[in-house]
Amino acid sequence: MASKNTAASEKTKPLTFTHYASIVGGWLVPGLGHLFLKKHGRAGIIFVVINFLFFFGIFGLDGRLYSTEPGNPISAFAALGQKGVGSPYFIIKIISMMKNDTNNSPQSYYEIESQQAFAAGDPASPYYEYGITFTVSAGLLNLLLLFDIYDIAKGKKK
Amino acid sequence: MKFSHFELMIIFALSISAIIAIITKEGTREQFRYFLIFFASLIGIAIVIAWLMYPFPSSH
Numbered sequence: 273m274a275s276k277n278t279a280a281s282e283k284t285k286p287l288t289f290t291h292y293a294s295i296v297g298g299w300l301v302p303g304l305g306h307l308f309l310k311k312h313g314r315a316g317i318i319f320v321v322i323n324f325l326f327f328f329g330i331f332g333l334d335g336r337l338y339s340t341e342p343g344n345p346i347s348a349f350a351a352l353g354q355k356g357v358g359s360p361y362f363i364i365k366i367i368s369m370m371k372n373d374t375n376n377s378p379q380s381y382y383e384i385e386s387q388q389a390f391a392a393g394d395p396a397s398p399y400y401e402y403g404i405t406f407t408v409s410a411g412l413l414n415l416l417l418l419f420d421i422y423d424i425a426k427g428k429k430k
Numbered sequence: 431m432k433f434s435h436f437e438l439m440i441i442f443a444l445s446i447s448a449i450i451a452i453i454t455k456e457g458t459r460e461q462f463r464y465f466l467i468f469f470a471s472l473i474g475i476a477i478v479i480a481w482l483m484y485p486f487p488s489s490h
Contacts, residue, residue, distance in 0.1 A: 313458070318452065333438075399433065409446065
């Protein structure tokens with residue numbers, strides 16, 4: 273038993289600052305964590321795929337960004353899923369907040385539409401639900417990749 | 431741009447398969463093999479389920 277524990281502790285490495293930075297970086301920018309751990313190929317694929325899923329869901333399929341809505345507890349899970357994608361979520365959120373600035377109130381229906389189309393999506397679009405699925409999936413996959421970064425950092429995986 | 435349900439399903443399956451292959455397997459060759467198997471499984475299972483649901487009446 274003792275020899276088994278010793279063997280297991282020999283296989284896993286203690287986490288250093290770089291490893292913690294990889295995990296946080298991997299959340300903030302998809303692929304950055306793997307880049308820190310010198311997994312360049314994986315980092316490139318992750319960056320392209322996760323960002324593609326998220327931005328295609330928002331701009332290509334008219335999906336929306338979720339935030340926790342009062343009276344709709346399920347929205348908290350969707351919001352958490354989307355926040356898993358890291359900085360792309362917050363970039364879109366900040367830009368949409370700047371566009372919806374109350375000092376810059378819309379003068380016409382078209383201005384309201386252009387403001388809402390950015391982060392609130394277009395519920396009338398036939399692709400609206402697909403867009404939400406793509407963006408939430410991007411976030412959840414990025415969260416899943418954090419476990420992969422942890423395993424690589426600990427030496428459990430190459 | 432207009433997309434069919436099937437086209438969107440292929441795009442989604444490609445993306446999911448790429449990430450799952452990276453997470454679960456080690457080595458480029460093994461990852462690529464798993465990517466193909468996972469992608470084919472996602473599309474194949476979706477087609478089988480759609481075919482099984484075909485006799486059921488739709489609400490439209």
